[in-house]
Amino acid sequence: MEHYNMNLTLKVWKQKNKNEKGRFETFNVKNISSEMSFLEMFDVLNEQLVAEGKEPIAFDHDCREGICGMCSMYINGRAHGPWHHTTTCQLHMREYKDGDTIVVEPWRANAFPVIKDLVVDRTSFDRIIQAGGYISVNTGNAVDANALPIDKQRADESFAAATCIGCGACVAACPNASAMLFVSAKVSHLALLPQGEPERKMRVVNMIEQMDKEGFGSCTNIGACEAECPKGISLENIARLNREYIGATFSGSAQHE
Amino acid sequence: MNWKQLFSTSVGKKLQMSLTGLFLILFLVVHCYVNAQVFRNDGGKSFNAYAHFMGTDYIIRTIEIGLFAFLFIHVIQGLVLYFRNRSLRNVRYAVSAGNKTSHWYSRSMALLGTLILLFLILHLSTFWGPNRYSQTIGNGELPLYDMMKDDFSQLWVVIVYVLGCFALSWHLVHGFYSAFQTLGLGTFRYKAAIKFVGVAFAIIIPLIFALMPISFYLNWIN
Ligand code: HEM
Ligand code: SF4
Ligand code: FES
Numbered sequence: 001m002e003h004y005n006m007n008l009t010l011k012v013w014k015q016k017n018k019n020e021k022g023r024f025e026t027f028n029v030k031n032i033s034s035e036m037s038f039l040e041m042f043d044v045l046n047e048q049l050v051a052e053g054k055e056p057i058a059f060d061h062d063c064r065e066g067i068c069g070m071c072s073m074y075i076n077g078r079a080h081g082p083w084h085h086t087t088t089c090q091l092h093m094r095e096y097k098d099g100d101t102i103v104v105e106p107w108r109a110n111a112f113p114v115i116k117d118l119v120v121d122r123t124s125f126d127r128i129i130q131a132g133g134y135i136s137v138n139t140g141n142a143v144d145a146n147a148l149p150i151d152k153q154r155a156d157e158s159f160a161a162a163t164c165i166g167c168g169a170c171v172a173a174c175p176n177a178s179a180m181l182f183v184s185a186k187v188s189h190l191a192l193l194p195q196g197e198p199e200r201k202m203r204v205v206n207m208i209e210q211m212d213k214e215g216f217g218s219c220t221n222i223g224a225c226e227a228e229c230p231k232g233i234s235l236e237n238i239a240r241l242n243r244e245y246i247g248a249t250f251s252g253s254a255q256h257e
Numbered sequence: 258m259n260w261k262q263l264f265s266t267s268v269g270k271k272l273q274m275s276l277t278g279l280f281l282i283l284f285l286v287v288h289c290y291v292n293a294q295v296f297r298n299d300g301g302k303s304f305n306a307y308a309h310f311m312g313t314d315y316i317i318r319t320i321e322i323g324l325f326a327f328l329f330i331h332v333i334q335g336l337v338l339y340f341r342n343r344s345l346r347n348v349r350y351a352v353s354a355g356n357k358t359s360h361w362y363s364r365s366m367a368l369l370g371t372l373i374l375l376f377l378i379l380h381l382s383t384f385w386g387p388n389r390y391s392q393t394i395g396n397g398e399l400p401l402y403d404m405m406k407d408d409f410s411q412l413w414v415v416i417v418y419v420l421g422c423f424a425l426s427w428h429l430v431h432g433f434y435s436a437f438q439t440l441g442l443g444t445f446r447y448k449a450a451i452k453f454v455g456v457a458f459a460i461i462i463p464l465i466f467a468l469m470p471i472s473f474y475l476n477w478i479n
Contacts, residue, residue, distance in 0.1 A: 011351075024351065077352035103352045110345050173354065175364050176342035205259065208268050217342035218267035220366060221435040227358035235438065236445055243441030245268045249259050 005031045006098040010045065012057055013105045015114050018121075022114060024103070034094040038081060039064060039071060041093055058117040064089040066230065069167030073118055074105040079169035079228040087167065087230045107172035111179070111215040124214040125166050125182060131210035132203035133186040135195050148194055158192035161185045163231040170225035170233070176217030181225035183211050184241035185233045191244055201248035208245060270334050275439035277331040278432055282458070284324055285425075289462050292469055298478045301402030308401050312388060332374060339367035362427040363435075369428040376421030383408060409473035422467040429459035 007030045015022030029045045036044070039061050046056035062068040071088035075081040081091040096102065104118065112120040150158075164185035171179050187204050190196030196203070219238060226235045263269035291311060294304040311317050362369065388399045408414050433455030442451070472478045 022348070074350060074352075077350065077354045078357070079354075082357075105350055105352070108346055108348050108350055110347055173358060175359075177345040178342070205262065208266055212267050215345055217345045218271055218338050219439075220338075220342075220363070221431070221438045222359045222363040224354065224358040228354075234445075236448075239438050239441045239444055241441075242268060242272075242439055245262075246272065246441060249262050249269070 002034075004034045004098075006034065006093070006096060006100070008032060008041075008096065008099075009101040011101065011103045012118070013114075014057070014117055015106075017116060018113050022117075032093055034092070036093045037064070037089055038073070038075070038091040038093065039089050058115075058119045060119045061089060066090045067165060069165030069230075072107045072120060072122075072168060072172065074107060074172055076103050079107075079173045080167075080230055085230055085232050087165075090230075107168055109168075109171050109177035109216070111177065112168060112171065120168070122166070122168050124216070125168065125179070127214060128179065128183060128207055128210045129186065132199065132206040133190070135190060135199060137195075150193060154192050158189050161189035161192070161233065161237055164189075164229075164233050165231060167230060169228045169230060171216065173224040173228035174217065175222060175224065176220055177215075178219045178225070179211050179214075179216035180219035180238050180241065181229060181233055181235075183207055184237035187244055188237045188240050191240065200244070201251065204241065204244040205248050267338070270338055271439050273330055273334050274338070275436040277327040277334075278436045280324070280327045281331060282429070282433065282436075285462050289465050293465055295402070295405075295469055295478055296472070300479075304402050305400075309398060312392065312398055328377075332370070335367060335370055360431070363431045366428065366431060366435075369424050372424035373421065373428060376417070376424065379417065380421070405469075406473055406479070409470040412474065415470040415474045418470040419467045422463040425466070426459050426463040429463070430456055433458055 007028065010027045010029060011024045012027060013022050014025045027045055027049075029041065029048065032041050032044060039059070042057065042059055049056045060070040060072055062070040064071075066087045066089060069087070071080070073080065073088045075088070075091070080086055080088045082095065083091050106112075106114050106118045107120045107122075111124045112122055115121050162185075164182060166182065168179075168182070170181035171177055174181075187207060190203065191200055221235070221238070223235060226233065263272055291304075291307045294307050295301070297303045384401060384404065388401060391397060391399050409418075434452050437447075437451045437455075
């Protein structure tokens with residue numbers, strides 16, 4: 001594909017902190033290469049702002065290779081931009097052409113309050129994990145991995161669920177601000193394995209309780225989460241979560257330790 | 258058993274939506290079968306016979322109470338969930354994905370449900386209400402078939418009924434599949450089959466319902 005340069009107009013959400021009201025600000029960037037990633041385009045813009053003595057735009061990023069889930073940006077109405085199975089850091093500027101206007105917003109959900117500009121607080125996800133998204137293992141020598149047979153299909157399904165990077169795109173994209181895709185991925189990946197068995201029922205009950213408490217919405221099976229998830233986490237996991245929950249509800253498991 | 262969870266958590270409430278929704282779907286099958294008797298075109302003989310049975314049989318009348326209770330739960334819980342969900346995103350997106358990541362009818366279940374509810378109020382207050390009233394004060398059952406003929410000779414009534422059927426159809430295109438997914442049955446193996454049956458159901462049942470007022474209006478039956 002041919003390389004080219006472009007000039008763009010960006011409308012970016014600026015917000016001082018959690019409590020202050022935000023608003024859009026318009027920026028112009030010049031000579032952006034089609035080979036840059038979306039975040040590199042933001043780097044160029046921020047250097048330009050610093051050179052002009054202005055405050056740069058705050059945005060989250062870490063790995064820049066699509067595995068950490070930090071780079072939350074809602075781009076022209078799409079979580080992580082328009083590419084399928086892609087995080088913002090993996091979105092490249094060849095998607096855009098000279099003269100385009102791009103609107104960039106933070107994830108919007110009360111459970112993800114804006115910390116500054118495009119950076120949101122996703123510790124609500126951490127608290128859901130703390131409520132049950134773990135297995136309790138005593139320390140000591142690691143058990144021989146081959147001592148515990150797991151059939152291939154289960155292992156694959158569990159692994160597919162475990163690829164969730166906790167980015168929050170599912171919440172951002174959901175009209176109900178529901179975290180069910182995230183929670184279902186975390187529940188599934190442990191429920192499918194023998195290591196997850198002992199805490200299986202308690203886990204799903206406690207995680208759902210925490211999910212509600214954090215102010216995430218209920219799932220209406222719309223499917224926007226699945227469409228926007230960079231890791232292709234499937235709605236199948238939500239069906240499994242519901243199954244796990246029904247099982248735990250009707251089998252008399254303890255809710256809390 | 259932690260059955261209290263069914264009333265306190267979002268997943269529990271969704272389970273109520275699913276089970277009551279499936280019960281309403283069962284009701285639609287029976288209602289549709291009874292109504293379809295008009296297409297025998299026998300001057301209402303079969304229809305009135307069925308209507309008499311449905312209106313007087315004690316078992317059916319008992320189930321009717323359950324039906325209203327389930328409808329009530331479905332409506333209230335549906336609206337409670339809808340308004341809670343709406344309140345969880347105080348700042349809305351300036352640009353939204355629209356139809357690129359989901360279907361409009363999947364996002365509009367509360368609106369479609371409310372349209373169905375408005376239709377139901379009108380529908381029940383023309384047939385079910387007056388009939389039960391007349392039964393209760395001792396004047397006996399009303400001639401439902403003749404009332405229907407009268408009612409469906411007015412164009413606006415026919416239009417309202419057809420619109421009601423449209424709302425029901427779209428509610429079911431999403432709702433049928435959604436109910437199974439909520440029950441945890443939307444697995445890879447069956448997903449395509451459930452979706453297919455759901456769409457077929459959502460087209461066929463409302464179509465049969467809609468054909469009644471249309472057929473009366475156009476004198477296909479009399
Ligand atoms: C005969 C009439 C009706 C039938 C057969 C029906 C059926 C269904 C079904 C099967 C679902 C899917 C449940 C799930 O996702 O698990 C559903 C969802 C829903 N229904 Fe109905 N429904 C009817 C009437 C109504 C009415 C009158 C309302 C009034 C507001 C309503 C509001 C809703 C809402 C808001 C949902 C989405 C709930 C959610 O996913 O959280 N429905 N319906
Ligand atoms: S399920 Fe997908 S969209 Fe949601 S947090 Fe995990 S990786 Fe991100
Ligand atoms: S910065 Fe790590 S996934 Fe984008």
